[in-house]
Amino acid sequence: MFLFIFFWIVFALVVGVLAAGRGRKGFGWTILACLISPPLAAAFLFAIADRSPHAREPVAQTHTGCPHCEGRILCEARVCRHCGADVSV
Incomplete structure (x- = not known):
């Protein structure tokens, strides 16, 4: 059970880093991924628009x-x- 929780938190942190790279608030997306599920939060993240500065270059x-x-x-x-x-x- 501990291993499952560990990977859940690690994947939630990965979603937070991905969100920060896309111009979103990484901490908020990490919390969201912990509350729902990291794969679902990642799917939401990639479904919405990229706000990063390099996206408009x-x-x-x-x-x-x-x-x-x-x-x-x-x-x-x-x-x-x-x-x-x-x-x-």
């Missing part, structure tokens, strides 16, 4: 659309991997 623009077939290719590509057209400028 723009993604690096590494791909672009091929002008011929609109397939996603690297910006540095010379030939489209989808249609084989020359895309070098």
Whole structure:
């Protein structure tokens, strides 16, 4: 029984750390996970929006659309991997 309670608390702490990484209050999510269950609290956590500052950062623009077939290719590509057209400028 002690082992079950130990793992319950450890997993609740893991949920708290995950919540803090997603811009939520880690202590509150740890308490919530202890009261309900850590897997259920984790499911709730990942179901709601991410509030962390890095969630709103723009993604690096590494791909672009091929002008011929609109397939996603690297910006540095010379030939489209989808249609084989020359895309070098």
